[in-house]
Amino acid sequence: MVTRLKEVDAVVIGVGWSGSILARELTKAGLKVVGLERGAMRLPETDFALPHSRDELSNGVRLGLVLDPSIETYTMRHATDETALPIRRFGAFLPGMGLGGAGTIWNGLTWRFTPFDHAARTRTIERYGAGVIPEDMPLSDWAMSYDELEPFYERFEKLCGVSGRAGNLRGRKIDGGNIFEGTRQSDYPNPPLVQSQAGHMFETAARKLGLHPYPTPSSNVSTAYTNPEGATLGACQYCGHCDRFGCAVNAKASPNSAILPVLLRDPNFELRTDAYVTRLIYDKAGRKVTAVRYIDRKSGEEYEQPAGIVALCSYTFSNTRLMLMSGIGTPYDPHSGTGSVGKNFCYQVTSQVQVFTKEEINPFMATGGHAMNVDDFNGDNFDHTGLGFIGGALIFAGPTHGRPIVNRPVPPGTPRWGRAWKEATAKWYNHSFSMHASGGNFANRGNYLDLDPTYRDEAGLPLLRMTFNFREQDYKLSAYTLGKAIEIAKAMNPALLGTPMPRKGNLNVVPYQSTHNTGGTIMGDDPHTSVVNRDLQSWEADNLFILGASVFPQNPAHPPTGAVGALSYWAAQAILTRYVKSPGPLN
Numbered sequence: 001m002v003t004r005l006k007e008v009d010a011v012v013i014g015v016g017w018s019g020s021i022l023a024r025e026l027t028k029a030g031l032k033v034v035g036l037e038r039g040a041m042r043l044p045e046t047d048f049a050l051p052h053s054r055d056e057l058s059n060g061v062r063l064g065l066v067l068d069p070s071i072e073t074y075t076m077r078h079a080t081d082e083t084a085l086p087i088r089r090f091g092a093f094l095p096g097m098g099l100g101g102a103g104t105i106w107n108g109l110t111w112r113f114t115p116f117d118h119a120a121r122t123r124t125i126e127r128y129g130a131g132v133i134p135e136d137m138p139l140s141d142w143a144m145s146y147d148e149l150e151p152f153y154e155r156f157e158k159l160c161g162v163s164g165r166a167g168n169l170r171g172r173k174i175d176g177g178n179i180f181e182g183t184r185q186s187d188y189p190n191p192p193l194v195q196s197q198a199g200h201m202f203e204t205a206a207r208k209l210g211l212h213p214y215p216t217p218s219s220n221v222s223t224a225y226t227n228p229e230g231a232t233l234g235a236c237q238y239c240g241h242c243d244r245f246g247c248a249v250n251a252k253a254s255p256n257s258a259i260l261p262v263l264l265r266d267p268n269f270e271l272r273t274d275a276y277v278t279r280l281i282y283d284k285a286g287r288k289v290t291a292v293r294y295i296d297r298k299s300g301e302e303y304e305q306p307a308g309i310v311a312l313c314s315y316t317f318s319n320t321r322l323m324l325m326s327g328i329g330t331p332y333d334p335h336s337g338t339g340s341v342g343k344n345f346c347y348q349v350t351s352q353v354q355v356f357t358k359e360e361i362n363p364f365m366a367t368g369g370h371a372m373n374v375d376d377f378n379g380d381n382f383d384h385t386g387l388g389f390i391g392g393a394l395i396f397a398g399p400t401h402g403r404p405i406v407n408r409p410v411p412p413g414t415p416r417w418g419r420a421w422k423e424a425t426a427k428w429y430n431h432s433f434s435m436h437a438s439g440g441n442f443a444n445r446g447n448y449l450d451l452d453p454t455y456r457d458e459a460g461l462p463l464l465r466m467t468f469n470f471r472e473q474d475y476k477l478s479a480y481t482l483g484k485a486i487e488i489a490k491a492m493n494p495a496l497l498g499t500p501m502p503r504k505g506n507l508n509v510v511p512y513q514s515t516h517n518t519g520g521t522i523m524g525d526d527p528h529t530s531v532v533n534r535d536l537q538s539w540e541a542d543n544l545f546i547l548g549a550s551v552f553p554q555n556p557a558h559p560p561t562g563a564v565g566a567l568s569y570w571a572a573q574a575i576l577t578r579y580v581k582s583p584g585p586l587n
């Protein structure tokens with residue numbers, strides 16, 4: 001039996017960054033909002049307290065704060081002629097679960113995308129001609145320009161108290177910041193973090209090569225900071241437990257530290273945890289989602305929550321899956337190229353090389369964000385003529401953590417166990433860091449999401465199926481940008497270099513790469529080729545909005561969450577200034 005509840009103004013599905021920002025904006029405007037989160041309650045004061053918050057085995061290795069695949073997982077295949085199999089232990093990416101979502105356990109690297117990223121198709125054609133875009137790459141511009149989104153990027157940076165150094169302040173290029181970034185109207189709210197030893201070495205080497213190093217913009221805040229919501233973040237302690245952990249000193253901006261303390265006190269907001277949303281009730285003729293169906297995972301009871309506005313904020317995978325399970329829009333068909341739900345599923349093209357140094361590195365003093373980067377080989381910041389790929393990579397160095405279970409770098413040829421391995425571990429632990437080329441991933445017609453015909457979740461519903469592989473574009477991008485990273489590494493005069501690891505072969509879902517999964521419900525200006533319009537409103541249901549990286553048409557090189565936060569403020573503004581006044585299609 002399904003219990004039908006009293007209608008509310010809005011329901012937000014998933015309470016991570018996207019859901020909590022949207023809910024906060026709507027409740028501030030007086031709307032009654034219910035947040036449905038499939039995972040458990042998570043509060044900093046109880047759940048991230050010392051010492052258990054820094055338990056590397058439970059959280060770093062056994063993934064205690066990540067989606068439990070026995071509840072829900074995804075199936076994976078590389079091409080349509082393969083049979084997909086379920087991922088039984090998350091590895092390549094780590095989907096969030098619980099209040100705060102992946103935002104609780106993120107690393108805090110907070111970039112904006114660049115003007116090129118917002119207009120990748122137009123700018124590629126302008127510079128190189130349409131012929132350089134491969135036939136099977138549905139490259140699109142974003143539905144809004146960088147300049148349009150700029151004030152919303154700024155709002156998210158202020159919410160998080162991002163620590164960084166501007167490189168392009170109102171058009172003035174500033175050495176020491178990222179001179180390739182889009183024009184920003186104000187500097188970062190906080191100064192950069194103290195730089196790591198690896199970052200210093202990277203900076204010196206990059207400058208020697210004529211490149212433009214800059215510190216990572218980071219939501220691990222460098223100084224105590226009170227954000228515009230009135231939430232206070234402490235100064236980072238450089239404990240090295242950002243990524244996969246909650247922060248014990250509230251120095252990492254997360255939904256739990258930066259916005260939920262205020263939202264949870266707001267009487268206009270009601271949070272329901274352990275609420276697993278299974279379907280949106282769709283009235284096709286009326287162009288509306290009338291209610292959201294969910295299972296209370298504790299009692300097993302099923303509920304239907306009617307609402308005036310429904311927002312999917314449940315990350316790339318669930319956003320797409322719920323659209324498909326609810327029969328909203330046309331599923332993408334890779335053979336005919338028709339349909340849009342599930343298309344343009346993208347990932348990240350990561351490559352790396354280990355650097356072994358004569359200098360001490362002190363990798364146990366770390367944060368997610370005290371690293372150095374160059375954007376000289378990102379986007380369209382360099383000439384691609386004859387290279388055979390478009391876009392590029394963010395190249396960076398710096399130990400993001402020196403946690404001792406996982407971080408045991410040893411030179412190539414070292415035995416995998418025994419005395420020689422132990423001696424090498426002791427010798428190199430304090431003398432090694434990795435350098436990365438983290439590349440953008442452009443859409444390919446063969447990479448998409450749909451419902452698996454065989455495998456089901458704990459509720460008996462079809463799992464989402466990923467069909468994905470890297471392409472020629474990705475391999476060339478990886479080889480080129482990793483080559484540039486190695487040039488920087490060599491300019492550091494290292495003791496030795498590890499074996500370079502460019503992206504090769506099929507996607508392997510076992511080693512971690514990044515939790516930057518995008519697409520599936522992309523934005524655009526044509527209802528036939530996209531799922532949401534530029535206000536992130538569904539083309540099919542006027543009261544349905546979709547937030548998160550699932551709306552990116554392709555995945556740029558920089559990490560996504562700066563844009564995810566900006567788009568949440570963008571959608572909130574569209575809803576509050578236009579949709580609530582005149583409910584109907586906004587575009």
Ligand SMILES: Cc1cc2nc3c(=O)[nH]c(=O)nc-3n(C[C@H](O)[C@H](O)[C@H](O)COP(=O)(O)OP(=O)(O)OC[C@H]3O[C@@H](n4cnc5c(N)ncnc54)[C@H](O)[C@@H]3O)c2cc1C
Nearest residue numbers: 014016017018038101102103107108109277318548559561
């Ligand atoms: C270890 C790690 C490190 C990262 N580091 C960085 C970084 O440094 N920089 C960066 O830019 N990005 C980083 N990311 C990515 C970043 O965390 C995400 O981009 C961001 O958190 C996405 O926010 P979101 O609200 O859109 O989705 P999520 O945070 O995934 O929130 C979605 C919520 O929806 C809930 N949900 C899903 N399905 C349902 C359902 N059916 N019913 C009810 N609820 C549901 C989930 O439980 C989850 O809480 C990292 C991610 C991970 C895992």
Ligand code: SF4
Nearest residue numbers: 236237239241242247
């Ligand atoms: S390194 Fe800083 S931001 Fe990260 S968990 Fe430790 S104190 Fe928090």
